[in-house]
Amino acid sequence: LTFQGYQQSSVDGSDPWCDQEYDVSEKVTPGVLVIYTGGTIGSRPRDPDPDSPQIVVPWEEFLSHTPEVGRLPFEVDASEEIPPLDSCNVGPSEWSKMAEIIFANYDEYAGFVILHGTDTMVYTASALSFMLRDLAKPVIITGAQRSAMVSTRNDATQNFLTALEIANPAVSRLPVVPEVCIFFGGKLLRGNRAIKIDTSGYEAYETPNIPPLGLAGDRIVINEKIVRPLPDRGRKFSIRTRLDTGVMPIYVSPGIQDTSIAEAQLDTAGLRAAVVLSFGSGNIPTKPEFLEVFRAAREGGVILANVSQCPRGPVEQGIYETSAQLVEAGFVSGNDITIEAAQCKLMVLLGDPDADVEDAELAFQQNLAGEQSTSMFVTKYGKSNGTLDDESPRLRIRGVGVEGRWSPNHVERALVRLHGATITAPPVSDSAREREALKVKKDAPAAPASLETVAFRVFLNLDDSVAQPDLNDPGYAGEFRKWPAASTGLSVFDISSAFRSTVSAGERVSFTIILDTPGATLAWDDADIAVFAKEFDV
Ligand code: ASP
Numbered sequence: 005l006t007f008q009g010y011q012q013s014s015v016d017g018s019d020p021w022c023d024q025e026y027d028v029s030e031k032v033t034p035g036v037l038v039i040y041t042g043g044t045i046g047s048r049p050r051d052p053d054p055d056s057p058q059i060v061v062p063w064e065e066f067l068s069h070t071p072e073v074g075r076l077p078f079e080v081d082a083s084e085e086i087p088p089l090d091s092c093n094v095g096p097s098e099w100s101k102m103a104e105i106i107f108a109n110y111d112e113y114a115g116f117v118i119l120h121g122t123d124t125m126v127y128t129a130s131a132l133s134f135m136l137r138d139l140a141k142p143v144i145i146t147g148a149q150r151s152a153m154v155s156t157r158n159d160a161t162q163n164f165l166t167a168l169e170i171a172n173p174a175v176s177r178l179p180v181v182p183e184v185c186i187f188f189g190g191k192l193l194r195g196n197r198a199i200k201i202d203t204s205g206y207e208a209y210e211t212p213n214i215p216p217l218g219l220a221g222d223r224i225v226i227n228e229k230i231v232r233p234l235p236d237r238g239r240k241f242s243i244r245t246r247l248d249t250g251v252m253p254i255y256v257s258p259g260i261q262d263t264s265i266a267e268a269q270l271d272t273a274g275l276r277a278a279v280v281l282s283f284g285s286g287n288i289p290t291k292p293e294f295l296e297v298f299r300a301a302r303e304g305g306v307i308l309a310n311v312s313q314c315p316r317g318p319v320e321q322g323i324y325e326t327s328a329q330l331v332e333a334g335f336v337s338g339n340d341i342t343i344e345a346a347q348c349k350l351m352v353l354l355g356d357p358d359a360d361v362e363d364a365e366l367a368f369q370q371n372l373a374g375e376q377s378t379s380m381f382v383t384k385y386g387k388s389n390g391t392l393d394d395e396s397p398r399l400r401i402r403g404v405g406v407e408g409r410w411s412p413n414h415v416e417r418a419l420v421r422l423h424g425a426t427i428t429a430p431p432v433s434d435s436a437r438e439r440e441a442l443k444v445k446k447d448a449p450a451a452p453a454s455l456e457t458v459a460f461r462v463f464l465n466l467d468d469s470v471a472q473p474d475l476n477d478p479g480y481a482g483e484f485r486k487w488p489a490a491s492t493g494l495s496v497f498d499i500s501s502a503f504r505s506t507v508s509a510g511e512r513v514s515f516t517i518i519l520d521t522p523g524a525t526l527a528w529d530d531a532d533i534a535v536f537a538k539e540f541d542v
Contacts, residue, residue, distance in 0.1 A: 034114040035079025036171045039105055040066065041098065042088030043121025045146070045160045048153035060088035061153070066119075069152045070161055076168060078114070078175050091121025091128070091147075096351065099131040100245040106136065106143065107243045115142035115171030119164065122147045122200060122208055125186060129195025130348040133184040133373040137242045138235035142171045143184045145195060149204055159206045163188055166220045179226045181217060182234050183374065192218030192226070196345040196375040199315055212316040213340040213377060232374050248354035250276035251347055255313070256283065261294035270301040277307035277350040277364070279343060286310045286319030286337060287326040295333050302334030305361050307354075309368060311338040311346045318378065322419075328494045332423060336365045339376040349375065370408075371539045378416060381408030381535045383513075388531040392519040400468060401531055403514035410509050410537035417536040418503035420462060420481075420515055422528035425495035429456045429488035430523025457485040459520040462497045464506050466516040473518075479506055481515075488524070495528065503535070 040046065042060035049056045063084050067073065073080050083105050086098055106116055120128055129145050136143065146167040148160035167187040169176040184195040189207035197211035218226040235241075254269050270278060278301070282288045302308050310330055312319050318340040321327045338346045349372070353364040370379040383406045390399045464479035473480070481499035489495075499515070507513050513533065519526055 032078040032175055034112060034172075035081065036168050037105075037109050037113040037116050038063075038080060038082045038168075039086065039102055039116065039118045040082050040084055040088065041086045041091070041094060041102075041118060041120050043091050043119065043123075043125075043147045045119050045121075045148035045151055045164065046088050047090075047151055054154075058154075060090065062088065066153070070164060072161060072165055073168070076165070078172050080168060081113075083109070089121070091124040094121065094124050094128060096131070096247040096249055099128060099135060100247070102128070102132060103135045103243040103245050107241070110141070110241055113141070114174060115144065117164070117167045117171050118143065118145040120145050120147045122149065122188075125188075126195065126198045126200055126209070126342070126344045127348060129184050129186050129198060130342070130345040130375070131247070131352065133194075133196040133345075133375065134349055134352040135244045135247075136184060137244065138239040139184070139241060140180070140182045140234050142173065142181045144168075144171045144181075144187050144192075145185065146187045149206055149208060159189065166224065169224060170218070176224070178224060179228050179231065180234070181226060181231050183217070183232050185217060187220070190220050191216040192220070192224075194232075194374055196348075196373055197342065199342055199344070213318075244352060244355065246355035246357070247351040248276055249351060250274045251279065251350045251354065252277075253279045253281055253343065253347065255281045256288045258289075261289035261291040266294070267297045270297060270306060275306055276354050276361075277309060279309045279311050279338075279346045279350065280335065281313045281343060282310050282319065282327075282330075284312065284314055285317065285327070286312060286321050286330070288330065290326050290329050295329060298330075298335070299333040307350065307361060307365055307368070308333070308335040309338050309346055309350060310335045311341060311343055313343075315342075316340075318376075322421075322494060322496055328496075331421070331494050336369050337380065338368070339371075339378045339380070341376045345375045366407075374539070376539070378536050378538055379408070379410070381406070381410065381537065383407045383533045383535070385531045385533075389527075389529050390517075390531075391525065391527040392517060393525040394522060397519040398516060400466065400514055400516040403465065403512035405510050405512050406507060406533060406535065408509050408535055408537060410535065412504045412508060414537045414539075415500065415504050415535060416538055417498065417534075418500045418507075419534045419536075420497040420499055420517075420531065421534055422495040422497075422526075422531050424492050424529030425489070426492045426525075426527050427458050427486055427488045427495065428525045429458055430521065456521070456524075457487055458524040458526070460484045460486065460497070460526070461518045461520060462499055463516045463518070464499065464502050465514055473516075478502075483520075495526075499533075503533075 040063045046060050046066045047058040050059045063082050144167040146163040150158040152158045152160045173180045186193045186195050186198050188209050193211045198209045201210045202208045310319050319337045321331050321337045353367050385401050388401050461483050462481040466479050481502035
């Protein structure tokens with residue numbers, strides 16, 4: 005990690021403040037409100053024996069071991085409304101309390117610091133990022149691996165003082181970071197992107213899918229390019245404090261498909277969503293009986309969120325056969341969200357009494373608070389089943405307004421997806437049959453049932469009166485060759501470049517599929533367009 009690219013050390017280009025500049029007997033307001041919740045940063049051994057179990061202490065005792073706070077030029081107040089806890093015991097009711105404290109004191113302070121145990125810090129950060137809406141002030145969560153009450157050589161004091169400075173950007177001459185962040189071990193991290201990677205090291209957190217928002221060495225430097233923008237003018241800060249705790253992770257590991265573990269978990273009373281921790285880019289075993297357990301759960305109203313066990317990189321459903329089947333079973337993808345953020349996001353989305361399962365699923369696939377790099381917007385076409393054959397090789401699916409907030413240059417991919425699709429090929433030609441026979445002789449892997457591929461062309465917004473559309477049509481999205489499928493499933497047509505050049509968010513778009521292989525057929529149950537839009541350019 006270097007400080008290169010993190011040039012904006014202060015908003016006006018001057019050196020950040022240093023103690024000597026300030027008369028600390030006159031404290032500047034607004035200051036920072038500290039929400040003290042305990043954790044190692046607020047713990048010491050219970051008995052004089054240094055090896056006795058650690059206990060959390062009240063704020064006053066903690067503060068008496070951090071006298072440096074008194075040398076800061078601004079007011080630092082504390083809320084002790086949440087009793088000091090080991091963070092293993094912090095959960096939705098404490099998160100709601102934190103949100104309420106911030107809401108009640110929002111106008112009085114420049115920013116907020118939450119002192120917290122390290123164990124569940126990323127859950128608290130993730131939950132708050134979805135609970136605090138239109139946040140325009142910094143909320144910085146920090147803690148320590150070693151407290152100042154235990155040892156002079158500690159990380160508590162540095163973490164706390166730096167968090168306080170970042171939380172008061174006007175005094176510290178830093179850019180405003182209007183986000184829920186974790187500051188720890190010299191790094192300012194987006195809270196809902198962070199994972200705890202070390203049980204004892206001072207650099208305990210990382211954000212594997214985005215760079216740090218800032219670094220603190222001899223100076224504090226903020227990478228403004230990736231900090232979330234301030235809320236739009238006129239939007240007022242608000243909070244959501246209702247969470248639904250019926251969300252459970254299901255850890256997929258080799259062999260689980262031969263057990264009833266997943267079925268038992270999905271059968272849990274009150275379960276509303278499962279965060280299915282998949283392999284790699286979003287794959288799980290495809291044994292039909294195993295997939296059926298999930299399909300049945302989805303039919304029963306349980307949201308299935310596909311989130312990778314792998315900390316870096318996104319889930320991309322539909323790239324491999326193993327995950328294409330998941331789309332059909334009703335899984336929604338979490339892109340590159342962390343496991344912890346997925347859990348909290350679903351709790352908050354399902355806590356909304358007005359949101360039904362479908363609303364929560366659509367929102368889950370979109371970036372709400374910087375928690376994922378790409379949003380997926382699905383536009384469903386009602387009554388969009390169809391069949392193509394020699395009789396009618398061309399079908400136009402009528403235009404509807406495409407969902408989402410995105411600009412065309414942020415569209416990574418756009419797909420026409422046909423669900424429950426079956427492709428059949430014309431009878432196998434003699435030469436193909438001969439080639440197949442040769443392969444069989446050589447003990448080669450079995451060739452597909454037919455060696456003929458089936459060709460299609462797709463057009464966007466094609467005028468029905470154009471009898472012979474060709475690649476010069478502005479809506480030409482490409483030619484596609486597909487193998488006839490042995491079974492029904494998802495069939496995907498990548499229409500990205502035509503989509504980018506012809507469609508804007510909210511506009512109506514129709515698509516036309518033309519079957520170009522005589523004797524072949526394509527039939528499907530329903531269709532949608534999935535748009536993948538990047539949140540920012542890093
Ligand atoms: N068990 C402690 C907690 O999370 C660990 C820590 O703070 O480092 O509260």
